[in-house]
Amino acid sequence: MNDFSLRKFYGWFTLLGLVVGVLVIVGYYRDENRPWKVYQRKFLQEEIRRAVTPDQRLLAQNTPLQIRQILLPELNRVDRCTTCHLAVEDPSYGNFAQPLAYHPLHDQHPFDKFGCTVCHRGQGRATTVADAHGNVPFWNEPMLPTKYLQASCGQCHEAADNPAAPELARGNQLFETVGCRGCHKLGGVGGNLGPELDRVGARRAPEWLKQHFLSPATVTPGSGMPPQKFAEPDLEAIVLYMLSQTGANLPGFYGSMKVLPSVSEGRRLFQLKGCIGCHTVAGQGGKIGPALDDVGLRRKPEWMMQHFRDPQSVSPGSVMPRFGFTEAEARALTEFLVHLRDQKVSLSIPALMEPTVRGREVFRKYGCAGCHGPEGKGGVPNPNAKTAQQVPALTYVADGYTKPELKKLIVNGQREIVALDPHHPAPPLYMPAWGNTIKDAEIDDLVAYLFTLKPKGEDAGF
Amino acid sequence: MNAPLPKRLWLWLAQTRVGRSVFRVGLPQSNLERSQAMVSSFLLHVQPAKVSRHALRASYTLGLGLISLYLFFILCGTGVLLMFYYVPSTAQAYDVMKDLQFVVSAGLVVRNMHRWAAHLMVLFVMLHMCRVFYTGAYKRPREFNWVIGVGLFLITLGLSFTGYLLPWDQLAFWAITVGTNIAGYAPIVGPKLKYLLLGGNVVGQDALTRFYALHVIVLPAIAGLMISVHLFRVRKDGGLSRPGEADDTSVESIPLAQLPTNKSYGLMELARGTTPQVGKNPDDEVFSWPHLVFRELLLFLLVIAVVLFLAIFWNAPLEEFANPIHPPNPAKAPWYFLGLQELVSYSAFWGGVVVPALLVTMLGVLPYIDRGRAGVGRWFARERTVANTIFTVCLIVAIVLTIIGTMFRGPNWGWVEPWGPPPAITEGH
Numbered sequence: 107m108n109d110f111s112l113r114k115f116y117g118w119f120t121l122l123g124l125v126v127g128v129l130v131i132v133g134y135y136r137d138e139n140r141p142w143k144v145y146q147r148k149f150l151q152e153e154i155r156r157a158v159t160p161d162q163r164l165l166a167q168n169t170p171l172q173i174r175q176i177l178l179p180e181l182n183r184v185d186r187c188t189t190c191h192l193a194v195e196d197p198s199y200g201n202f203a204q205p206l207a208y209h210p211l212h213d214q215h216p217f218d219k220f221g222c223t224v225c226h227r228g229q230g231r232a233t234t235v236a237d238a239h240g241n242v243p244f245w246n247e248p249m250l251p252t253k254y255l256q257a258s259c260g261q262c263h264e265a266a267d268n269p270a271a272p273e274l275a276r277g278n279q280l281f282e283t284v285g286c287r288g289c290h291k292l293g294g295v296g297g298n299l300g301p302e303l304d305r306v307g308a309r310r311a312p313e314w315l316k317q318h319f320l321s322p323a324t325v326t327p328g329s330g331m332p333p334q335k336f337a338e339p340d341l342e343a344i345v346l347y348m349l350s351q352t353g354a355n356l357p358g359f360y361g362s363m364k365v366l367p368s369v370s371e372g373r374r375l376f377q378l379k380g381c382i383g384c385h386t387v388a389g390q391g392g393k394i395g396p397a398l399d400d401v402g403l404r405r406k407p408e409w410m411m412q413h414f415r416d417p418q419s420v421s422p423g424s425v426m427p428r429f430g431f432t433e434a435e436a437r438a439l440t441e442f443l444v445h446l447r448d449q450k451v452s453l454s455i456p457a458l459m460e461p462t463v464r465g466r467e468v469f470r471k472y473g474c475a476g477c478h479g480p481e482g483k484g485g486v487p488n489p490n491a492k493t494a495q496q497v498p499a500l501t502y503v504a505d506g507y508t509k510p511e512l513k514k515l516i517v518n519g520q521r522e523i524v525a526l527d528p529h530h531p532a533p534p535l536y537m538p539a540w541g542n543t544i545k546d547a548e549i550d551d552l553v554a555y556l557f558t559l560k561p562k563g564e565d566a567g568f
Numbered sequence: 569m570n571a572p573l574p575k576r577l578w579l580w581l582a583q584t585r586v587g588r589s590v591f592r593v594g595l596p597q598s599n600l601e602r603s604q605a606m607v608s609s610f611l612l613h614v615q616p617a618k619v620s621r622h623a624l625r626a627s628y629t630l631g632l633g634l635i636s637l638y639l640f641f642i643l644c645g646t647g648v649l650l651m652f653y654y655v656p657s658t659a660q661a662y663d664v665m666k667d668l669q670f671v672v673s674a675g676l677v678v679r680n681m682h683r684w685a686a687h688l689m690v691l692f693v694m695l696h697m698c699r700v701f702y703t704g705a706y707k708r709p710r711e712f713n714w715v716i717g718v719g720l721f722l723i724t725l726g727l728s729f730t731g732y733l734l735p736w737d738q739l740a741f742w743a744i745t746v747g748t749n750i751a752g753y754a755p756i757v758g759p760k761l762k763y764l765l766l767g768g769n770v771v772g773q774d775a776l777t778r779f780y781a782l783h784v785i786v787l788p789a790i791a792g793l794m795i796s797v798h799l800f801r802v803r804k805d806g807g808l809s810r811p812g813e814a815d816d817t818s819v820e821s822i823p824l825a826q827l828p829t830n831k832s833y834g835l836m837e838l839a840r841g842t843t844p845q846v847g848k849n850p851d852d853e854v855f856s857w858p859h860l861v862f863r864e865l866l867l868f869l870l871v872i873a874v875v876l877f878l879a880i881f882w883n884a885p886l887e888e889f890a891n892p893i894h895p896p897n898p899a900k901a902p903w904y905f906l907g908l909q910e911l912v913s914y915s916a917f918w919g920g921v922v923v924p925a926l927l928v929t930m931l932g933v934l935p936y937i938d939r940g941r942a943g944v945g946r947w948f949a950r951e952r953t954v955a956n957t958i959f960t961v962c963l964i965v966a967i968v969l970t971i972i973g974t975m976f977r978g979p980n981w982g983w984v985e986p987w988g989p990p991p992a993i994t995e996g997h
Contacts, residue, residue, distance in 0.1 A: 113572075115858070115862045115866065116572065118866050119862075119865075119866065119869070122866060122869035122870055122873060123869065125869075125873045126869055126872055126873050126876065129873060129876040129877055129880060130876070132880055133674070133677050133876065133879070133880045134674075136880065137673060137674050137676075137677060173671050182659070184663075186670070186671070229666075231663065231666040231667060231670055231671075232666065232669075232670050233670040233671065234670070237670070244737075244738070244886065244887040244888045245888070246888055
């Protein structure tokens with residue numbers, strides 16, 4: 107210990123110094139050689155190869171390797187996808203493989219306004235393949251498979267009337283007709299037997315959804331949901347529609363698409379403003395103004411717009427008042443009338459219908475068919491229910507109930523379903539109380555409709 | 569001169585005009601200069617000019633206290649770097665973590681270093697505490713330094729716990745939710761304490777702001793001060809504990825009342841009896857330069873190497889963005905609280921209140937209860953069998969509970985075996 111020479115420390119200092127030095131170099135190397143640089147070098151080499159003028163060559167040679175990103179403050183997103191996908195806006199890269207492929211059809215959704223992940227999902231901030239594509243643990247937004255891409259349209263556009271997203275519209279239509287709302291709430295409307303679906307698209311993967319439709323109990327043990335018999339295209343469409351339900355409320359400009367002039371907005375306005383008081387459609391309505399069924403054949407859209415602004419300016423002597431529509435409202439009404447001509451839209455105005463027809467709409471709107479079958483014909487399994495292990499058909503309700511009794515049953519529901527075998531689990535499906543969901547007048551219509559379900563020629567009764 | 573290159577370089581540097589003005593002494597060549605090197609350097613004067621051979625024995629201290637200190641340095645350094653980027657906002661904090669990983673140069677490595685050094689510091693402070701216990705080093709005259717050490721242990725836990733929330737991911741959110749819930753079980757003060765910590769009843773922006781302020785200013789400042797006092801006291805209390813110390817009467821202070829008052833005293837005369845310089849046997853002591861200083865430097869290199877190694881090859885965890893309505897099952901506190909969480913699962917009152925309060929109190933008053941001075945300075949001294957046994961039993965129970973909480977608890981805090989099949993996670997339909 108009295109040896110003051112530092113010599114005996116040299117070995118240790120050298121060894122540990124080398125270890126630290128090597129670690130610093132390894133850390134620096136890994137940090138400096140990030141995978142995205144490989145793609146950028148490939149792209150720049152290609153640019154140099156293609157260069158025609160010396161200036162172009164020089165530009166490509168002098169382009170530094172750097173992170174490229176699209177800042178989308180309104181969407182609270184930063185998309186760095188273009189760090190690797192460098193040629194998305196260059197059509198001359200049309201036949202290149204990823205990541206250097208050109209991205210077609212983006213003129214209506216420019217990259218600087220939309221970025222990438224708002225449609226494709228994935229992790230915009232990430233700069234490695236697995237992370238950016240979102241196929242990593244703890245990232246809940248993996249990239250949407252291309253065949254489900256239309257699901258993203260539903261974030262900003264109405265699902266029902268977007269001609270550019272036919273699969274989405276089809277899924278929406280299926281959802282509203284097969285009776286999903288009988289058990290599930292979406293947008294606050296529906297039954298409470300199953301979970302709400304407002305965020306299902308953000309929580310579930312396509313494979314899960316598909317499996318769940320075909321055989322719910324295999325992915326959700328104990329689920330009482332009856333297996334759905336969708337044909338493959340319908341299955342894909344309903345899965346796509348489910349994927350569109352992310353619960354995301356896109357801000358400002360993006361979200362405003364849903365109230366921009368559209369056929370459905372026009373229809374809503376047409377009903378709201380009481381146009382039917384003076385005009386007829388399909389023979390129904392007031393006689394003061396002209397019928398509107400074929401107005402789209404007779405008038406140009408510009409004429410209609412002007413007419414909404416100031417009726418007398420294009421129809422001297424018209425008694426139609428100036429309603430003071432906004433431009434967007436006038437545009438929406440015009441869209442609606444134009445499409446009415448083409449019979450692309452149906453005019454379902456409840457005030458004009460028979461109660462039984464309205465009741466049928468109510469039956470559809472709240473998804474009664476989901477459990478009671480199309481037109482109440484039954485056939486939906488409800489294991490261990492005394493009623494032949496099925497949800498009862500509604501064909502003969504007119505025989506078993508008076509109208510007030512039936513109404514009361516719908517309002518209060520029936521929580522306890524008599525079991526076939528009391529030792530087995532209780533039947534999963536039951537009748538929810540609809541009193542708080544379906545309006546009173548709607549229930550009257552519904553009951554009227556249900557009483558018409560009895561097959562003709564069986565009036566004799568029991 | 570036939571000295572190796574680094575030494576010659578150093579000698580040359582130290583004798584230049586600038587070198588002399590900076591180092592004053594140069595590379596020490598004589599015992600006088602060796603003493604001067606320690607006394608005249610700001611960085612080295614914290615330590616004595618001579619230390620006992622015993623204090624240098626790696627098998628005695630295992631360097632645990634020093635390792636904890638180095639980890640604290642690393643945490644301060646990497647912490648400042650992280651502060652250059654971090655934004656304590658629930659909307660931005662998580663994005664900053666992603667940016668650190670994907671675009672900031674060395675961002676991920678720095679965050680990893682901070683994370684692993686933090687876990688290691690908690691671990692090494694605990695180990696240091698065990699070492700001090702098993703060698704009886706908390707006894708007179710070092711009783712109060714032990715109490716300061718217990719305080720530093722709690723501060724370390726506080727630093728780690730407040731830092732845990734900052735990434736604002738699921739792990740952070742729910743660990744802090746669980747951790748503060750445990751605090752809330754205390755009677756009367758519990759709910760108030762929880763509210764004070766969180767700035768509300770649930771973890772949110774206010775909690776993040778408070779945890780951030782605590783993590784980057786309040787707790788590090790307190791820790792820095794207390795570490796200084798801790799080191800100062802090590803020296804003033806007679807250096808590291810060593811065998812035979814109890815027989816050394818010079819360790820005792822002379823009560824001032826017994827001193828003649830008709831003369832004036834130099835500072836050294838009033839100082840507490842033993843400092844290493846005035847130990848009984850000069851042969852037991854060596855000069856701090858180079859024997860202590862060089863060992864310290866080597867240990868620092870070793871700690872840096874280990875932390876760097878961990879940081880380069882293992883990433884700090886980062887789960888999904890915090891989601892207050894979707895708790896993971898099970899939600900777990902940070903690992904050092906999992907023993908408590910396990911206890912809480914049996915009884916919130918016992919696990920959340922009685923046991924932790926009892927533990928901290930017991931640790932705090934330990935040196936004033938266990939006053940015998942036999943066996944100080946030796947590991948597992950036979951004379952201390954009773955104390956060592958009690959401590960060991962408590963330690964094993966704590967370790968077993970922590971291991972159970974960490975590895976054997978699955979959904980709904982049910983029993984799972986880490987080597988068994990992953991538990992089926994059933995969600996409410």
